[in-house]
Amino acid sequence: GSQACPGLRRNLISLGVLHDGGMVFRCDRDKKTMRIMEDEVTVMIGGRTASHLYKLQGSTIAGG
Structure with a gap:
């Protein structure tokens, strides 16, 4: 994969x-x-970044 954004894959x-x-x-x-x-x-909320991606707030799904 691309090395431009190390570690990004696990956050998608x-x-x-x-x-x-x-x-x-x-x-x-x-x-x-x-x-x-x-x-x-x-169950999840994402905030939009300057690069038009949504970054999740928190790391788990509520009520899982």
Whole structure:
């Protein structure tokens, strides 16, 4: 893989895989926050970075 972003791979989450698992994702109107939800409950929140990626806040899924 690319060495431009060492360690990045383990921090990436496939929204498609989450969607297949029954989760949905919504971007807030402020265009700076993304919520990943399951059964209308927010399980993960991502903040948008300057490079247009969403960095998850925290490291685990609530209620797992």
